[in-house]
Amino acid sequence: MENERTIVVPGEKVFDDQRRVEGGYADATGTFATTMAMVHDGKLVPLKGYYLPKPGDAVVGIVKEEMFSGYEIEINSPYEGRLSTRETRERFAVGEVISAKVVDVNEIHEAIIAEPRKLWGGEIIDVESVKVPRIIGRNASMVETIKQHTKSELLVGKNGRIYVKGGNTALAIRAILKICKEAHTGGLTDRVVALLEGRE
Amino acid sequence: MAVSEEKQMIVNGKRLDGRGFNDLRPISIKAGVLKRANGSALIEWGRNKVLAGVFGPREVVPRHMTDPKRAIIQARYIMAPFSGQEEHGRSGPNRRSMEISKVAKHVFENVVLTGMFPKTMINVDMEVLQSDGGTRVAAITAASVALADAGIPMKDLVCGVSVGRINGQLVVDLDKTEDNYGESDMPLILSPRTGEVLLHQIDGKLTKEEIAEAMDMSFEASKKIRELQVAALKERYESILAETENGNNGGGN
Numbered sequence: 001m002e003n004e005r006t007i008v009v010p011g012e013k014v015f016d017d018q019r020r021v022e023g024g025y026a027d028a029t030g031t032f033a034t035t036m037a038m039v040h041d042g043k044l045v046p047l048k049g050y051y052l053p054k055p056g057d058a059v060v061g062i063v064k065e066e067m068f069s070g071y072e073i074e075i076n077s078p079y080e081g082r083l084s085t086r087e088t089r090e091r092f093a094v095g096e097v098i099s100a101k102v103v104d105v106n107e108i109h110e111a112i113i114a115e116p117r118k119l120w121g122g123e124i125i126d127v128e129s130v131k132v133p134r135i136i137g138r139n140a141s142m143v144e145t146i147k148q149h150t151k152s153e154l155l156v157g158k159n160g161r162i163y164v165k166g167g168n169t170a171l172a173i174r175a176i177l178k179i180c181k182e183a184h185t186g187g188l189t190d191r192v193v194a195l196l197e198g199r200e
Numbered sequence: 201m202a203v204s205e206e207k208q209m210i211v212n213g214k215r216l217d218g219r220g221f222n223d224l225r226p227i228s229i230k231a232g233v234l235k236r237a238n239g240s241a242l243i244e245w246g247r248n249k250v251l252a253g254v255f256g257p258r259e260v261v262p263r264h265m266t267d268p269k270r271a272i273i274q275a276r277y278i279m280a281p282f283s284g285q286e287e288h289g290r291s292g293p294n295r296r297s298m299e300i301s302k303v304a305k306h307v308f309e310n311v312v313l314t315g316m317f318p319k320t321m322i323n324v325d326m327e328v329l330q331s332d333g334g335t336r337v338a339a340i341t342a343a344s345v346a347l348a349d350a351g352i353p354m355k356d357l358v359c360g361v362s363v364g365r366i367n368g369q370l371v372v373d374l375d376k377t378e379d380n381y382g383e384s385d386m387p388l389i390l391s392p393r394t395g396e397v398l399l400h401q402i403d404g405k406l407t408k409e410e411i412a413e414a415m416d417m418s419f420e421a422s423k424k425i426r427e428l429q430v431a432a433l434k435e436r437y438e439s440i441l442a443e444t445e446n447g448n449n450g451g452g453n
Contacts, residue, residue, distance in 0.1 A: 007437045009430050010348050011356030011393045025313065025355055032393070034313060034353035036433060047437065048351025050257060050317070078257040078320045108268075109319055128351070184437055185444040 005040045005184060007047075008033040014044050022046060038184045047184055051077040051129035051159040053111035057102040060124060060157035061113065063092045073098065073113055076126055076159040081111040088116050097124055097163065099155055119155070122165030125173055127180045129160035134183040135176060142189060146175050149196035171196065207381040209366045215378070221371045224361065224421055229342065229432035231349045239350025241432065243342035246375060247332035252342040254350040257320035265321075270314035275305040275324045277339050284331040284376075300336045307340055307389050307398045313353040322352060333376035334362050337387050340399070345429050357433075358398055359425040360389035363414035365406060370414055372421045386411070388418040392426045395419070 008014060012033050018026035023046035025034045036047045053059070053075065061073035061081050071092055073081035083092075083100065092098065097119045104112040127135070135156055136143050147154055151167030164172050175192050182188055194200045209216055219225070225246030234240035237253035260266040277300040278293065308324055324347065326339035341359045348357060364374045366382035379385050384404025390397050397415075406414065 005441060007434045007441070009357060009433045010354040011391070012430075023353070025353070032355070034355065035351050036348060036437070038437075046351075048349075049353075050351065052316075078259075078317055130351075182440055182444060185441050187444065191444070 005038050005186065007184070008037050008039055008044075010034055010036070014039055023049065045184070046130045048128065049130040051075070053077060053079060053081070053102045053105050053159070055102055055104055057111075057158035058099065059102060059111075059113070059159040060097065060099050060119070060155060060161040060163050061159070062124075063094050063096045063098065066092070066094060073100070073111075075111060075113075076129065076157075076161045077111070079109045079111060081113045082106075083113045083116055087114045090116070090118065092116070092118070096120075099157065099163065102158075119163050119165075122153070122163050123169055123173070124161055124163050125176065127160045127162065127176065129158065131180045131183045132156060132158060132160055134188070135162070135179050137189070142179065142192065145189065145193060146172050146196065149193075150175070206367070207377075209378055209381060210369055215366075215371060217375065219373075221369060222417060222421065224373045224424060225375065227425065227428055229345055229428050231345050231432045232436065237346070237350070239346045239348070239352070241342045241345035241349060243338050243345075245334065245338040245341075246373075247330060248328070248335050248338045249330040250335060250339045250342045251327045251329055252339065252346040253325045253327075254323065254343070254346045254352065255325075256322035256350075257317040257352070258323075260319065260321040266319050269318055271312070271317040271320045271322050273305050273308045273312060273314065273322050273324060275301050275308060275326070275343070277301045277304055277326045277328070277336065279328040279331060279335070282330075283328045300339070303399050303401070304336070304340050304343065307358060308343070308347070310396075310398050311344075311354045311356055311358055311391060312347065313355065316353055322347075331376070333374055333379040334387070337361055337389060340389050341425060341429065345432055348429075348433055356391040356393045357426060357429050358389055358391055359422050359429055360387065360399065361418050361421045361425060362387040363418045363421075365404070365410065370410060370417060372417050386414050386418075388415065388422075390419065390422060392419075392422055 015031040019031045023037045038045045061075045064074040065072040070084040075081040098116045100113045100116045102111045103114045150172040152172040153165040155163040228244045230242045233242045239254040337360045344358045364385035386402045389399035
């Protein structure tokens with residue numbers, strides 16, 4: 001089968017040469033997986049991992065603490081996000097959900113956040129950030145499919161936190177969880193559509 | 201443990217439980233058994249039962265222990281009050297469990313890519329539910345699966361087995377009786393990919409030649425344990441993969 005998918009575990013050899021890839025580790029003898037991953041189409045796709053903020057990422061965060069100079073935002077990552085009061089005139093309360101953009105990562109690994117927008121009246125679910133590209137799909141095809149079928153408003157943060165509002169949210173969440181569970185398989189779009197159309 | 205008289209533990213070339221000298225006890229490993237932990241694993245190794253859970257990378261508590269260059273690892277090995285008989289069944293932190301926690305921490309510091317998560321902490325908790333000798337290697341083997349289940353980047357899955365001498369004969373994977381009445385016990389943890397030794401302790405006496413032979417025996421037995429670790433981790437993904445490939449032409453993406 002040309003589209004073969006192989007699951008690899010940490011320490012398993014992936015390539016014979018040294019490559020700098022996400023989820024890979026190279027030494028003199030080759031490149032090895034560092035997490036649970038899948039080898040597909042000559043690429044290493046991690047199946048597990050943590051979100052590390054990068055400038056330009058759109059994220060969904062939760063206000064964790066209010067400080068003199070701004071807010072501490074929880075972004076589903078080992079590191080915190082910081083939102084300065086200079087960025088916004090709006091006030092936020094602890095526990096509120098915001099969508100925002102990471103503009104910088106400082107020397108102590110905190111994500112500097114800007115362009116906050118309050119989100120309200122919806123639901124959020126946390127998934128693994130490595131599954132986000134699959135949820136969005138090629139040219140956002142997967143997320144558009146879910147939106148069309150459920151009439152929900154979907155906001156997918158790079159950090160693996162998804163905001164769902166309106167429409168059939170329960171179905172949208174079921175579809176997202178299915179994508180996460182079966183992210184490493186082929187023909188997923190067809191099965192997600194089947195779920196959304198109630199054929200499953 | 202002081203022994204006044206030598207116990208006969210090898211009869212007709214077999215050990216007390218019927219195993220040969222190079223045989224492991226039956227081992228089963230299951231990954232992802234806990235919902236709240238980031239990663240977890242349960243290992244049943246003969247009569248040993250160890251549950252391992254992993255949390256993190258997360259904020260370091262207490263804060264002053266933060267390392268700005270790498271993640272710190274906190275390992276905790278502890279025996280449940282109902283885990284065994286005699287002095288091994290004593291629960292709570294004691295000299296022995298603190299020592300094992302410390303050596304386990306050093307094992308994981310050498311395989312986890314701690315530099316990827318500076319200023320964080322990774323907790324590895326190993327809870328011995330039932331003990332029958334060789335719990336430290338079982339605990340570290342399970343914790344290694346739990347770390348992979350949590351998605352913490354590592355250079356390799358570590359595993360190991362103890363080798364010791366009973367009645368003058370080197371045997372693999374000593375149980376509690378063999379450990380208590382045998383002459384020596386040498387737990388070994390290694391990285392099977394590179395052959396690096398990450399934990400090497402000896403209780404009792406072994407000659408130079410015996411140590412070399414014991415290490416070879418341990419390396420050989422560890423290959424089987426690694427296969428079980430890999431199978432435990434791949435099982436969940438591969439079952440879903442097999443399920444979806446049936447009745448699916450693989451079209452679309």
